Amino acid sequence: MNAVTKRFGAATVLDKVDLAVAAGSFTVIRGANGSGKSTLLRIAATLTSPSEGQISINGVDALRHSADARREIGAVMHSPMLYSDLTIRENLALFATLCQLEKPQDRVEAVASRLRLEARLDERVRGLSHGYRKRVAIARSIIHTPNLLLLDEPETGLDESSLEVMLQIVEEWRSRGRSVLMATHSSDFATRAPDAAYTMTAGRLEHFESS
Amino acid sequence: MTASLSIIWALTLKELRIESRNRDVAVAIVMFASLVIAIFAIAIEPNARTALETGPGVLWAAITFAGVVGMTRATSHELENDAVGALMLAPVSRDLVFIGKSLGSFVFLTIAMLIVFVVFTFMFNLSIFRAEILLVALLAAIGFASVGTLFSSLIFRVRAREVLLPMLFLPTVAPLLFSAIRVTSVSVAGDTWSASLPWIQLAVVYDVVFVTASALLFGYVLDD
Amino acid sequence: MGFLKIRAQTALHVATLVAMAFALWMMFVWVPTDINQGVVQRILYIHVPVAWVSMVAIVGVAVASVMYLITKRENWDRLAASMAEVGVVFGAIMLISGMVWAKPVWEVWWTGEAKLTTALILFFIYVAYLMFRAYFPPGDQRMRLSAIIAIIGAIDTPIIYYASVLWQEAHPPLIVGPIAEEENLVAAQIGLTLLVSVIAFSFLFFSLLVTRLSLAKIEHDHEVLKYRIINPEMSAS
Numbered sequence: 248m249n250a251v252t253k254r255f256g257a258a259t260v261l262d263k264v265d266l267a268v269a270a271g272s273f274t275v276i277r278g279a280n281g282s283g284k285s286t287l288l289r290i291a292a293t294l295t296s297p298s299e300g301q302i303s304i305n306g307v308d309a310l311r312h313s314a315d316a317r318r319e320i321g322a323v324m325h326s327p328m329l330y331s332d333l334t335i336r337e338n339l340a341l342f343a344t345l346c347q348l349e350k351p352q353d354r355v356e357a358v359a360s361r362l363r364l365e366a367r368l369d370e371r372v373r374g375l376s377h378g379y380r381k382r383v384a385i386a387r388s389i390i391h392t393p394n395l396l397l398l399d400e401p402e403t404g405l406d407e408s409s410l411e412v413m414l415q416i417v418e419e420w421r422s423r424g425r426s427v428l429m430a431t432h433s434s435d436f437a438t439r440a441p442d443a444a445y446t447m448t449a450g451r452l453e454h455f456e457s458s
Numbered sequence: 459m460t461a462s463l464s465i466i467w468a469l470t471l472k473e474l475r476i477e478s479r480n481r482d483v484a485v486a487i488v489m490f491a492s493l494v495i496a497i498f499a500i501a502i503e504p505n506a507r508t509a510l511e512t513g514p515g516v517l518w519a520a521i522t523f524a525g526v527v528g529m530t531r532a533t534s535h536e537l538e539n540d541a542v543g544a545l546m547l548a549p550v551s552r553d554l555v556f557i558g559k560s561l562g563s564f565v566f567l568t569i570a571m572l573i574v575f576v577v578f579t580f581m582f583n584l585s586i587f588r589a590e591i592l593l594v595a596l597l598a599a600i601g602f603a604s605v606g607t608l609f610s611s612l613i614f615r616v617r618a619r620e621v622l623l624p625m626l627f628l629p630t631v632a633p634l635l636f637s638a639i640r641v642t643s644v645s646v647a648g649d650t651w652s653a654s655l656p657w658i659q660l661a662v663v664y665d666v667v668f669v670t671a672s673a674l675l676f677g678y679v680l681d682d
Numbered sequence: 683m684g685f686l687k688i689r690a691q692t693a694l695h696v697a698t699l700v701a702m703a704f705a706l707w708m709m710f711v712w713v714p715t716d717i718n719q720g721v722v723q724r725i726l727y728i729h730v731p732v733a734w735v736s737m738v739a740i741v742g743v744a745v746a747s748v749m750y751l752i753t754k755r756e757n758w759d760r761l762a763a764s765m766a767e768v769g770v771v772f773g774a775i776m777l778i779s780g781m782v783w784a785k786p787v788w789e790v791w792w793t794g795e796a797k798l799t800t801a802l803i804l805f806f807i808y809v810a811y812l813m814f815r816a817y818f819p820p821g822d823q824r825m826r827l828s829a830i831i832a833i834i835g836a837i838d839t840p841i842i843y844y845a846s847v848l849w850q851e852a853h854p855p856l857i858v859g860p861i862a863e864e865e866n867l868v869a870a871q872i873g874l875t876l877l878v879s880v881i882a883f884s885f886l887f888f889s890l891l892v893t894r895l896s897l898a899k900i901e902h903d904h905e906v907l908k909y910r911i912i913n914p915e916m917s918a919s
Contacts, residue, residue, distance in 0.1 A: 318549035333476065
């Protein structure tokens with residue numbers, strides 16, 4: 248990510264942010280609400296295009312070839328991004344089909360059991376609690392085994408055991424040479440041995456030295 | 459190519475599945491259009507002559523207004539939980555998302571139109587189940603679905619979207635509306651196919667231009 | 683630089699003033715009254731140039747919008763928005779002056795004539811464009827989305843016109859006394875007056891456009907300053 252700037256009207260939310268996430272690393276960004284963390288992650292996920300700057304993911308220019316870049320990205324954002332009138336299975340299967348995975352139903356079963364969702368796979372999202380929705384969103388983010396996992400405050404709404412599952416996923420991603428970029432405001436979470444840590448204040452990114 | 463088709467199909471299926479579960483869009487269109495037609499039928503009290511004069515205009519005005527209501531409903535499920543984000547995160551180019559979504563809307567619109575046609579036939583005592591009318595209805599559904607999908611996605615984060623959608627949609631689809639009204643009135647008046655032909659050509663041109671333009675511009679819409 | 687710009691603007695305004703005054707003199711004093719239509723025909727010296735300027739504005743909005751999508755430069759967005767605003771005002775004058783002229787000549791305020799229908803539909807599209815801009819919070823997204831609306835409107839224009847022509851063929855227009863067919867000395871005077879009037883109104887359009895553009899720039903700077911005062915920690919980039 249190179250000199251990325253994002254403005255909303257007169258507001259400059261990100262100010263020439265440079266960030267490189269190494270393969271096989273777990274990078275954490277801390278910062279207060281409104282500091283620009285989420286915007287940074289949304290830009291990395293190609294949900295938002297930057298006002299200025301470049302992004303490349305695994306050597307793919309994410310602004311020019313965003314569909315190819317998204318193949319390498321899994322993301323868990325603030326909102327779960329699920330269709331309320333579809334079941335968990337249908338939501339996951341839709342995404343798996345859009346990723347053109349082979350045997351999408353098997354992949355759905357696999358990620359669902361990983362996040363202990365199998366018992367409620369055929370329930371509609373509308374009836375699910377916040378924590379469940381988050382787990383479905385996490386399941387979706389890993390269904391296509393992306394090389395870069397983007398997590399925006401994933402700890403909110405998760406119970407202890409789901410949190411453990413998520414940390415296992417992070418660990419697994421790191422050990423297989425894939426990367427994780429996480430934004431959080433919980434300092435407890437940030438100190439769980441990231442490879443690199445940054446703090447974000449008012450749209451600027453600074454390297455963070457853990458004491 | 460087959461990959462694209464399977465993606466489009468998955469997206470259309472998603473639209474149809476959601477619609478079959480809450481029937482928001484089709485019910486909204488059918489009820490709204492039927493109400494408009496009923497109100498005009500009461501106001502005009504159509505006889506054999508006035509039905510021919512006013513019927514086609516009433517029918518298509520009702521369908522167009524109802525279509526706007528339906529399009530607003532059709533995007534509301536994308537907003538809930540920011541669900542549309544799932545489509546944006548998928549490694550799929552935006553024009554396929556557009557085609558999938560508009561195909562879904564096209565199916566609801568066509569079904570709703572057929573029901574509205576039945577209501578109209580009873581209310582105005584005019585038989586409109588004729589080949590050229592059904593053809594122009596199909597063409598109108600294609601145009602409405604693509605322009606409607608583009609505009610409703612474009613404004614779905616604006617607070618006044620219920621006001622803005624008709625303001626944008628109605629003048630833009632005016633040529634289609636003209637074409638549908640004219641084909642309907644020449645056909646019920648007993649004219650031959652050749653009288654409808656220029657209007658059907660116009661509707662075809664409109665659809666080709668707007669499906670292409672909307673698909674190309676859609677990429678700029680889904681991005682915030 | 684700024685000083686020169688203001689000088690150029692003032693020069694444009696003065697030129698507009700002179701041109702408009704001259705055009706007014708020509709259309710109300712110099713050119714003789716039309717034999718067929720009488721004094722109402724003089725409305726056309728305003729109606730035709732205003733319609734011409736509205737057309738220029740539509741093309742301008744579309745071009746500026748395409749340029750915005752290509753370059754992503756805010757200036758193009760401001761140009762498109764300012765042109766649309768001035769264009770809608772001229773469009774409203776065109777519609778009203780047309781109706782005032784049509785009532786005595788065609789005996790109706792409004793008819794299904796092709797150019798009228800087209801003008802009215804386009805007017806609605808550009809009003810919707812401005813409404814969209816008013817409702818949407820400023821930023822990249824608004825610029826991009828309003829550019830899309832403008833492009834759709836421009837693509838629609840020829841189709842709407844063609845549809846209106848087809849529509850009109852089915853509905854014979856109510857014209858009673860068509861615009862004069864006389865071929866005498868007066869025709870040359872009418873033509874010249876129209877030409878001068880078109881030029882004058884074009885000047886007026888550019889004058890208003892330039893003023894609106896500098897206002898848009900001030901609005902933008904004001905937004906930025908306001909934001910910096912509220913968020914002092916944010917950098918001035």
